Amino acid sequence: xxxxxxxxxxxxxxxxxxxxxxxxxxxxxxxxLFWYVQYSRQRLxxxxxxxxxxxxxxxxxxxxxxxxSFHLKKPFAQEEDSAMxxxxxxxxxxxxxxxxxxxxxxxxx
Amino acid sequence: DTGVSQDPRHKxxxxxxxxxxxxxxxxxxxRLYWYRQTLGQGPEFLTYFQNEAxxxxxxxxxxxxxxxxxxxxxxxxxxxxxxxxxxxxxLCASSRSNSGNTIxxxxxxxxxxx
Numbered sequence: 161x162x163x164x165x166x167x168x169x170x171x172x173x174x175x176x177x178x179x180x181x182x183x184x185x186x187x188x189x190x191x192x193l194f195w196y197v198q199y200s201r202q203r204l205x206x207x208x209x210x211x212x213x214x215x216x217x218x219x220x221x222x223x224x225x226x227x228x229s230f231h232l233k234k235p236f237a238q239e240e241d242s243a244m245x246x247x248x249x250x251x252x253x254x255x256x257x258x259x260x261x262x263x264x265x266x267x268x269x
Numbered sequence: 270d271t272g273v274s275q276d277p278r279h280k281x282x283x284x285x286x287x288x289x290x291x292x293x294x295x296x297x298x299x300r301l302y303w304y305r306q307t308l309g310q311g312p313e314f315l316t317y318f319q320n321e322a323x324x325x326x327x328x329x330x331x332x333x334x335x336x337x338x339x340x341x342x343x344x345x346x347x348x349x350x351x352x353x354x355x356x357x358x359x360l361c362a363s364s365r366s367n368s369g370n371t372i373x374x375x376x377x378x379x380x381x382x383x
Contacts, residue, residue: 169309192370194370203272203273203374203375203376203377204312204360204374205373205374206371206372209370246311246312248311250370251314254300254317254319254324254325255300255302255364255368255370255371255372256302256314256317256325257312257314257372258314259304259311259312259313260311261309261310261311262309262310262311
């Protein structure tokens with residue numbers, strides 16, 4: 161069974177500091193992983209996916225198959241990055257996801 | 270706003286009562302999903318429709334839960350004989366086949382069973 165672990169419930173950093181939100185997964189087959197974000201009083205939305213290898217709002221995430229990790233990183237955190245972040249492996253070809261328990265990022269001024 | 274809409278946004282009900290939630294997906298999205306989220310946890314998959322066909326149900330979905338999507342458009346999730354453990358956020362999401370695995374969530378329906 162696929163599992164995803166986000167070890168930090170809460171991560172607090174100061175504005176301008178680097179941030180890394182950890183995600184580890186156990187997966188059979190070739191994983192496809194995503195990060196979802198939920199800003200205060202907004203709906204859950206896609207942030208980025210590993211296959212795109214893109215940077216969204218300054219965030220990047222690299223899939224490390226050796227370490228089975230998909231950590232989300234940003235070199236300089238901004239206050240508007242404060243939100244809940246969920247790591248989510250894709251379960252199958254029908255867009256069903258597993259979600260981690262989430263990490264709350266708090267960026268302090 | 271033409272996103273996924275859910276109704277009601279909040280529902281407080283007494284234990285043992287039945288409740289029904291409605292989800293209107295984005296127009297032309299043929300896939301519809303229900304998730305449940307409790308405090309401190311990420312969303313958990315409940316069930317999935319492709320058009321009007323319910324193709325998968327999670328073991329989390331006990332026989333007190335039933336979901337329908339009669340015309341392949343909106344969907345309803347009914348919980349019969351509610352229990353306090355049913356208190357959660359019920360999230361609906363939709364997507365379109367061949368859309369690159371992007372799904373769009375609604376704002377959710379909060380259920381509190383007292």
